Amino acid sequence: MRAEKLIVVAILFIACSSNAHAYIDPGTGSVITTAVLGFFAAIAYTFRKYMYRLKDLLSSKKSAEPEPEKCVEE
Amino acid sequence: MRNETGPQVSKLIADPGSFRDRSNRVYEHDGEILRGLNAAALSNWRSVCETPFFSDLLAEGKVVSTEEYTGEKDDHRTWAGYLRHERIPFVSYAYEWSFGMLKDAALLHLEILERSIPDGWTLKDASSYNVQWVGSRPVFIDVPSFEPYTEGQPWVGYRQFCMMFLYPLMLSAHKGVNYLPLLRGSIDGIEPRIASNILSGTTRFRKGVLGHVYLHAKMESRFSSRDLDEAKSLTEDADASGPAIQKLGRHSLAMVLGTIEGLRRTIARLQVPESRTTWGNYDSEHSYAEASFDIKKQFVEKHVQKRHRHVVWDLGCNTGTFSKLCAENSDYVVSVDGDEKAIERLYQDQKKQQGSKLLPLVMNLADSSPNQGWNGRERRAFVDRGQPELILCLALIHHIVISSNIPLDEFVGWLRDRNSEVIIELVGLRDAMTKMLLRNRVNQYEELTEANFEKVVSSCFDISDSQPLKGGHRKLYFLTPR
Numbered sequence: 001m002r003a004e005k006l007i008v009v010a011i012l013f014i015a016c017s018s019n020a021h022a023y024i025d026p027g028t029g030s031v032i033t034t035a036v037l038g039f040f041a042a043i044a045y046t047f048r049k050y051m052y053r054l055k056d057l058l059s060s061k062k063s064a065e066p067e068p069e070k071c072v073e074e
Numbered sequence: 075m076r077n078e079t080g081p082q083v084s085k086l087i088a089d090p091g092s093f094r095d096r097s098n099r100v101y102e103h104d105g106e107i108l109r110g111l112n113a114a115a116l117s118n119w120r121s122v123c124e125t126p127f128f129s130d131l132l133a134e135g136k137v138v139s140t141e142e143y144t145g146e147k148d149d150h151r152t153w154a155g156y157l158r159h160e161r162i163p164f165v166s167y168a169y170e171w172s173f174g175m176l177k178d179a180a181l182l183h184l185e186i187l188e189r190s191i192p193d194g195w196t197l198k199d200a201s202s203y204n205v206q207w208v209g210s211r212p213v214f215i216d217v218p219s220f221e222p223y224t225e226g227q228p229w230v231g232y233r234q235f236c237m238m239f240l241y242p243l244m245l246s247a248h249k250g251v252n253y254l255p256l257l258r259g260s261i262d263g264i265e266p267r268i269a270s271n272i273l274s275g276t277t278r279f280r281k282g283v284l285g286h287v288y289l290h291a292k293m294e295s296r297f298s299s300r301d302l303d304e305a306k307s308l309t310e311d312a313d314a315s316g317p318a319i320q321k322l323g324r325h326s327l328a329m330v331l332g333t334i335e336g337l338r339r340t341i342a343r344l345q346v347p348e349s350r351t352t353w354g355n356y357d358s359e360h361s362y363a364e365a366s367f368d369i370k371k372q373f374v375e376k377h378v379q380k381r382h383r384h385v386v387w388d389l390g391c392n393t394g395t396f397s398k399l400c401a402e403n404s405d406y407v408v409s410v411d412g413d414e415k416a417i418e419r420l421y422q423d424q425k426k427q428q429g430s431k432l433l434p435l436v437m438n439l440a441d442s443s444p445n446q447g448w449n450g451r452e453r454r455a456f457v458d459r460g461q462p463e464l465i466l467c468l469a470l471i472h473h474i475v476i477s478s479n480i481p482l483d484e485f486v487g488w489l490r491d492r493n494s495e496v497i498i499e500l501v502g503l504r505d506a507m508t509k510m511l512l513r514n515r516v517n518q519y520e521e522l523t524e525a526n527f528e529k530v531v532s533s534c535f536d537i538s539d540s541q542p543l544k545g546g547h548r549k550l551y552f553l554t555p556r
Contacts, residue, residue, distance in 0.1 A: 022230040023095050024199050028301055029294030030233035030266075034333055035323050036293075037285045038228075041332030048335075 086110075090451035095199070098218040099153075107161050108143060110153030115218045119157065122220045127193045135208070136182060138162070138215045157217060163209075163406045163433070164385070164460050167453055168202040168238065169258035170435040170443060172418040173246055173346040174425070175212070176253075179205040180239035182212045184338045187229070191331060196223035200231030202238040202263070203453075209406075209431045210424035226324040229333060236286055237263030240337065244287065245269065247344040248277045252414070254436060261447050266291040282340035346418065366544050370499075371399070373541045373550045374466070377497055378403050383463040387492075389439055390470030394420040397432055400466065406431050408460070412438040412473075439470075440478035462494045468550075472501040475519055476511045482521040483530050489553075490534040496553040500527050505547040524549060 085103060092100035097115040101108045111119060119142070122128045131137040139160035168176055182205060187197055197219045204216035241264040242253030249272055256264055270291035273283050374396055378386075383404040388397040391409035393416050401407045409432055411417050417434045424430040437443060442456040467489070474480050489496055501508055503522050512519075520526070531537065535553035542549050 022198055023097075024230065024234055026228065026230040027233045027294060027297075029292075029297035030236075030290060031228050031323075032297060033285070033290045033293045034228050034232050035325060035329070036289065037336070038325055038329030038333045041336045042326060042328035043332075045328050045332030045335055 090449070091203070091447065091453060093448070093452075095218065100159075105161070107159040109157040109159060109218070111155050111157065111218060113154040116155040118221055119155075119217065121222075122195055125193055125195065127189045127195070128220070131186060131189065131214075135211060136186065136214060137217065138206070138213050140217050159215065159217070162206040162213070162215065163431075164207075164408050165454065166207060166433065166435055166459075167257075167443065168242070169254050170437055170456075172414050172421050172434065172436055173243070174418050174421050175207070175434070176202070176239065177243055177341060177344060178425075179212045180235075180243065180341050181338060182214060183235065183239065184334055184341070186214055187334050188331065188338070190220065191223055191327070191334075194223050195220050196227070196229070197221075197231055200235035200238065202257075207433050209429065209433060210421055210427070211430070225327050227330075228323075228325040229330050232333070233266075233290075234263070235337075236269075236290060237265060239263075240282075240286060240341065241266075241269040243341060243344050244280075244283065245272055246346055248273060248280050248283070250347050254414070258443065258446075261453065266294050281343060282337070286337070286340070363544075369541065370468070370543060370550060371396075373539075373552075374399055374468070374497055377495075377539065377552045378464070385460055385462045386464045386466065387462040387494075388466040388468075390467060390473065391420065391434070392416050392469075394423070394432065394434065396466055396468055397434075400464070401430075401432050404431075404464070407433070408462070409434045410437050410439065410456075412436065438478075440474060440480055457492070462492060464495045464497070465489060465492060467496060467498040469499055469501060469507070471498065472505070472508045472511060472522065475522055476508065476515070482527065483533075486530050486534065490555060493555055495555070496535065496551075498531075498551050498553060499543075500524060500549045500551065502547050502549070505544065 086101035086108065087103070089100040089102065092098075092109075096112075098109055098111045101110065123132075123140075123142075128137070132139065140157050143156040143158045168179070171179065179202060183197070183200060190196060197216075198221045199216070199219055201216070204214060204219060205212050206215050207213065238257075242257060245251040245256075245264070246253050251272060253264070266287065269287050273280075273287050278284055278288055378400050381403075383400075384406070386397075386400040386404045386407045388394070388400060388407060388409045391397045391411050392413070394409050397407045397409040397420070409417075409420060411420075411434075414436045417436045420432070420434040424432050424434065437456060443453070445451055445453070445455045445458065447453045471482070471485070474485050475482050489498075500522070502524060503509075503512075503517070503519065508522070521530070528537065531551065531553055534556055536556055537551055538554050539552040540549055
């Protein structure tokens with residue numbers, strides 16, 4: 001219960017204004033939930049993004065390296 | 075993209091289920107599906123249809139094929155413009171979809187969001203009614219739902235997505251709860267509080283449940299009482315017009331995309347618990363000897379191949395053996411069965427077929443989807459959504475008459491009201507399957523004799539052809555409406 005309160009306070013504390021008008025009510029509790037879950041999801045999302053970039057970088061480097069010449073018997 | 079021939083607005087018939095978003099309304103006009111848009115929605119449409127992601131979604135058939143129409147002005151409601159959508163062959167609702175269908179519809183919604191948000195667009199809602207089916211392919215139909223996304227804005231459809239897609243799937247996957255009656259009973263889906271009560275105990279620790287269900291329900295309960303207290307404390311002249319969620323923080327792009335990506339991973343891992351049902355294996359365990367089954371197939375084939383038909387309904391389709399026969403000679407087949415596992419198998423099979431024109435639906439015909447929602451017209455009854463040219467009722471009548479206690483003459487009258495040809499199989503009282511259904515019942519079903527059946531159907535149909543099966547225990551009929 002205490003941890004839950006702390007998370008809510010933390011989210012509200014770091015909050016700054018953002019406009020969102022919708023014809024459906026997104027629900028205050030639901031928006032807070034997405035803020036809490038989004039905080040952790042953003043870390044995972046950013047980590048994955050950089051991992052993919054690193055992988056791409058490594059694989060492009062590998063493919064850029066000249067392949068060792070094959071011995072051809074004459 | 076624009077067609078200069080405008081619709082005669084006076085003849086437009088408003089779709090009774092399209093009213094929630096005031097920026098647009100769907101109409102039917104001479105068999106075409108049109109949508110009136112206000113100025114803001116029209117401007118959004120013109121902008122979004124120039125973006126590469128939207129063009130790709132259209133080209134891939136993930137968003138319904140749409141073009142702009144310029145029409146006359148309506149006398150009582152002026153729309154700034156009109157769109158024309160490709161017609162969905164048969165409208166269906168989430169309370170008729172098997173697990174795999176609801177899961178694929180959810181994944182389509184998330185995919186569209188993931189592809190639109192990086193390009194500065196989002197979806198303003200997350201209703202399962204915005205997804206329809208062309209055969210066994212899900213299609214997003216609510217084009218005006220696309221609106222510009224500004225960074226910092228939360229995903230406003232999150233709550234609706236949870237209620238209409240995520241919770242039903244989780245209830246089914248984690249608890250084996252059939253979500254169909256829940257969705258049929260509540261047009262807006264399953265509330266977080268109810269989902270949290272059901273997904274209790276160790277289920278809380280399954281992927282996504284703690285956050286999207288338990289935390290969500292807790293937050294909702296906490297903040298709904300707080301909102302109420304705030305409203306009560308307002309004085310009469312206080313200004314409470316500003317959106318409350320303005321105060322709730324900036325949601326970065328990574329937060330929104332991370333949440334959506336996380337949900338996609340969670341849903342992709344959900345599996346329906348495997349359990350054998352009575353009829354789910356029927357196509358491989360049917361009560362027929364091969365020779366009798368071949369005769370049945372030949373009879374159906376003979377009448378299905380007579381001419382090409384527009385729409386065929388296969389009622390009590392099981393895993394779709396005969397639906398597939400019909401699909402070869404018709405534009406569209408609606409395959410209905412009360413057994414969710416059988417429909418799931420058919421859906422998974424059809425999903426692999428390129429250009430499938432077979433729509434599998436879960437429905438108990440003795441309690442088929444009614445007119446419901448606002449004014450009893452928002453969601454239409456099954457029988458009001460289309461006109462078949464042929465109905466198949468194979469190995470169904472004993473379930474209707476015995477299991478559901480529906481009088482034979484009432485069922486035949488219901489078939490006659492559809493005004494189409496019928497291939498029906500009489501399963502007599504001496505049949506092994508009928509005997510199984512009668513094990514614990516008083517036999518009050520003498521109406522199922524061949525003589526009585528023929529007398530009843532002859533009152534409103536012509537018996538054009540018939541074929542005895544299984545040594546006379548069953549009989550096939552081809553009926554034409556009189």
